[in-house]
Amino acid sequence: MNAVHGQEAPHRPVLYQETIQYLTAKQAKRFLDCTAGAGGHSEGLLLQSSPDSELIALDLDSHAIQLSQERLKPFGNRAKVVQASYLDAPKVLQEVGWDGVDGIVMDLGVSSMQLDQADRGFSFRYDAPLDMRFDPSKGQSAADLVNTLNEAELANILWEYGEEKFSRRIARAILKARPLYTTFQLAEVVRKAVGKTREQQDPATRSFQALRIAVNDELESITQAVPSLIETLKTQGRIAIISFHSLEDRIIKNVFRQESTDCLCPPEKLICDCGHSATIKVLTKRPITATEDELQSNPRSRSAKLRVAEKL
Ligand SMILES: C[S@@+](CC[C@H](N)C(=O)[O-])C[C@H]1O[C@@H](n2cnc3c(N)ncnc32)[C@H](O)[C@@H]1O
Numbered sequence: 457m458n459a460v461h462g463q464e465a466p467h468r469p470v471l472y473q474e475t476i477q478y479l480t481a482k483q484a485k486r487f488l489d490c491t492a493g494a495g496g497h498s499e500g501l502l503l504q505s506s507p508d509s510e511l512i513a514l515d516l517d518s519h520a521i522q523l524s525q526e527r528l529k530p531f532g533n534r535a536k537v538v539q540a541s542y543l544d545a546p547k548v549l550q551e552v553g554w555d556g557v558d559g560i561v562m563d564l565g566v567s568s569m570q571l572d573q574a575d576r577g578f579s580f581r582y583d584a585p586l587d588m589r590f591d592p593s594k595g596q597s598a599a600d601l602v603n604t605l606n607e608a609e610l611a612n613i614l615w616e617y618g619e620e621k622f623s624r625r626i627a628r629a630i631l632k633a634r635p636l637y638t639t640f641q642l643a644e645v646v647r648k649a650v651g652k653t654r655e656q657q658d659p660a661t662r663s664f665q666a667l668r669i670a671v672n673d674e675l676e677s678i679t680q681a682v683p684s685l686i687e688t689l690k691t692q693g694r695i696a697i698i699s700f701h702s703l704e705d706r707i708i709k710n711v712f713r714q715e716s717t718d719c720l721c722p723p724e725k726l727i728c729d730c731g732h733s734a735t736i737k738v739l740t741k742r743p744i745t746a747t748e749d750e751l752q753s754n755p756r757s758r759s760a761k762l763r764v765a766e767k768l
Pocket residue numbers: 467468469490491492493494495496497498514515516517520540541542543563564565566567590677
């Protein structure tokens with residue numbers, strides 16, 4: 457059992473064994489968990505590496521920070537938990553005096569705790585203010601977006617991040633119904649706009665996912681962060697990234713491809729003048745997905761994809 461002080465932990469980390477195995481295979485000593493959540497991957501890294509290994513765990517969410525601190529207490533000084541974005545990871549490493557790390561894990565998306573905390577507004581299962589920020593003290597909430605964006609901007613978010621084929625229809629309905637302040641209000645508007653469907657999932661699912669991605673600027677954050685995280689890796693250090701959305705996976709695949717290629721000149725150039733040289737080797741030709749066992753025991757693992765690369 458994943459235990460936090462005797463109680464069942466609120467979030468079951470996906471692709472756990474695979475991630476920990478990749479990151480602890482080489483005498484790794486210093487780890488960075490970019491998305492601590494309930495600290496499941498962090499705990500696994502510290503348990504399955506050498507007794508003097510150390511880890512820094514980051515999360516934007518103060519509740520996740522509390523949970524991780526509790527869970528990692530038994531490791532004493534070996535674990536430091538910091539409330540920060542993974543975008544600021546290089547700064548955090550510098551502040552604690554680390555000149556690099558041997559293993560990095562990023563487990564993207566939303567945690568079960570966040571979905572289950574009614575007042576966070578991530579889920580339409582509960583009536584709550586429409587918030588959806590990983591760090592509710594900063595930036596614009598989902599209510600801010602639905603009440604201020606124009607129809608085309610809203611439709612684009614729903615189409616791009618939610619792959620919602622009724623994006624225009626929903627955006628129009630939102631504009632007509634706003635101001636919208638709660639999850640139930642938004643879910644109702646979406647359901648009415650979509651109308652009767654044969655699909656099993658709630659028609660509001662895709663719109664909620666799309667808004668969460670937009671509110672937290674998730675794709676831009678990954679695009680910016682991954683190259684700078686690779687820079688913080690020591691030679692033979694490894695980075696393991698778990699994604700849940702095809703757009704996230706595409707970004708990771710492209711960054712890994714680019715960083716594992718020597719010359720980035722267009723094919724028509726006969727002589728290379730870009731000066732680029734590969735910084736990583738990709739260890740997962742295809743992304744790793746959940747086994748049948750994990751799929752049975754943890755439905756969240758259904759869309760999870762793990763990619764791993766090693767610093768040259
Ligand atoms: C899927 S959960 C991670 C679960 C974790 N691996 C575990 O074992 O419990 C993703 C976490 O990433 C955090 N997060 C999202 N964007 C972040 C960012 N830019 N910087 C740091 N943490 C972020 C979320 O708040 C959430 O707690």
